[in-house]
Amino acid sequence: MATTRSEKILRTKLCDMLGIKYPIIQAGMGTVSGPTLAAAVSNAGGLGVIAAIDLLPDELRRWIRKTKALTDKPFAVDTIFVKSLPKSLTMDEVREQMPAESMDFAGKVRKEIGIPEATGRTDTMIASRQIIEEQFQVCIEEKVPVLVSALGNPEWMLPQAHANGMTVMGLVGNVKEARQVAEVGVDIIIAQGHEGGGHTGRIGTLALIPQVVDAVHPTPVVAAGGIADGRGLVASLALGAVGVWCGTAFAVSHEACVDHIEDGIYTQWEIDLRKQKILDATEDDPRITRVITGKTLRNLSNKLVQKWEEERGPIIKQWPFQCVLIGDLQEGVRQKQMKEYHPWAPAGQIAGMIKELKSSRQIVDDMVAEAVEILSRKLPQEVDIGPA
Numbered sequence: 138m139a140t141t142r143s144e145k146i147l148r149t150k151l152c153d154m155l156g157i158k159y160p161i162i163q164a165g166m167g168t169v170s171g172p173t174l175a176a177a178v179s180n181a182g183g184l185g186v187i188a189a190i191d192l193l194p195d196e197l198r199r200w201i202r203k204t205k206a207l208t209d210k211p212f213a214v215d216t217i218f219v220k221s222l223p224k225s226l227t228m229d230e231v232r233e234q235m236p237a238e239s240m241d242f243a244g245k246v247r248k249e250i251g252i253p254e255a256t257g258r259t260d261t262m263i264a265s266r267q268i269i270e271e272q273f274q275v276c277i278e279e280k281v282p283v284l285v286s287a288l289g290n291p292e293w294m295l296p297q298a299h300a301n302g303m304t305v306m307g308l309v310g311n312v313k314e315a316r317q318v319a320e321v322g323v324d325i326i327i328a329q330g331h332e333g334g335g336h337t338g339r340i341g342t343l344a345l346i347p348q349v350v351d352a353v354h355p356t357p358v359v360a361a362g363g364i365a366d367g368r369g370l371v372a373s374l375a376l377g378a379v380g381v382w383c384g385t386a387f388a389v390s391h392e393a394c395v396d397h398i399e400d401g402i403y404t405q406w407e408i409d410l411r412k413q414k415i416l417d418a419t420e421d422d423p424r425i426t427r428v429i430t431g432k433t434l435r436n437l438s439n440k441l442v443q444k445w446e447e448e449r450g451p452i453i454k455q456w457p458f459q460c461v462l463i464g465d466l467q468e469g470v471r472q473k474q475m476k477e478y479h480p481w482a483p484a485g486q487i488a489g490m491i492k493e494l495k496s497s498r499q500i501v502d503d504m505v506a507e508a509v510e511i512l513s514r515k516l517p518q519e520v521d522i523g524p525a
């Protein structure tokens with residue numbers, strides 16, 4: 138019988154550690170990766186990840202249960218484990234404590250552009266340790282097999298996570314952070330290079346991965362930032378990584394954002410717009426901005442972000458103040474369907490290569506097939522390593 142693509146074998150240590158078929162992880166992406174995407178990737182042989190950065194504990198529990206109903210394979214939850222956040226802070230308290238200078242500037246922008254005050258649901262963002270701790274308890278109760286720390290040092294939750302049989306992964310952007318999370322006992326480190334979508338550091342993937350691999354040995358390292366096909370996967374393995382963590386590639390899959398639409402968090406037009414924006418992007422379009430979250434975020438820009446940058450609007454670095462300030466404007470933009478001002482479209486530089494909307498299974502299958510072809514035929518044919 139002919140071997141189909143999905144029957145190809147491509148195994149690394151990561152597959153054994155996570156109980157998955159292929160060393161491909163769909164990155165946690167707030168506003169993008171819900172149960173439908175996570176389950177589709179896990180069913181395709183990779184590891185699907187639910188992003189919990191904008192979920193309340195009960196919403197997370199519901200999405201974990203939905204994921205379990207869609208797949209019997211392992212999956213992960215990605216959230217932040219920043220201990221330095223206030224113990225308890227509600228979104229309304231964030232709004233009350235917003236610096237006057239920022240409020241004034243946002244008010245001016247609202248007036249000049251004509252953004253209406255939003256009615257109904259506005260975005261939630263993790264603002265307090267209490268939410269993080271409750272999310273963590275939900276993951277334990279629901280027996281989530283893998284946890285990913287997107288930001289901060291997850292040291293405080295490791296003993297309990299390990300006692301409950303969880304594998305813990307930590308996302309880092311430089312060698313110093315990698316050493317810190319390796320020393321406290323994180324099981325797998327995800328090293329994300331500058332070119333990646335979303336929050337990102339200053340070091341490019343090609344330089345970052347081997348240096349992190351050397352620094353944290355024997356802790357396994359997963360490569361992230363600019364990886365969307367079999368070439369990126371093979372290159373990552375050559376740099377010493379045991380697998381890949383891909384965001385932008387899956388952000389334009391059919392399954393991306395499906396649950397957000399089903400739950401009324403987003404509507405079809407804006408998800409179609411965001412996916413199309415990524416498909417239309419060149420490698421130079423995703424730019425770094427602090428306007429959206431206060432941290433360096435690689436994003437496809439728009440007129441609202443551009444105006445804020447051109448007029449040197451204030452940036453609040455303390456999490457999650459800038460997110461809430463911009464989120465409140467964004468809500469009005471969404472409700473009035475002001476397409477040119479839609480601000481939330483994180484994407485990496487690899488967006489320039491992604492020109493087709495595919496299913497998650499197809500993305501995984503294509504990556505595996507291409508990687509196997511490169512490793513088994515292309516490289517042996519093209520690289521002469523015989524005697525001189």
Ligand SMILES: Cc1cc2nc3c(=O)[nH]c(=O)nc-3n(C[C@H](O)[C@H](O)[C@H](O)COP(=O)(O)O)c2cc1C
Nearest residue numbers: 164166167287333334335362363383384385483485
């Ligand atoms: C739309 C989008 C949203 C993201 N949100 C999160 C998030 O909530 N948590 C997180 O750990 N990383 C987030 N990231 C970063 C990804 O997890 C990942 O590290 C990055 O996308 C990898 O680079 P790539 O986009 O080149 O594949 C996001 C990325 C994108 C594109």
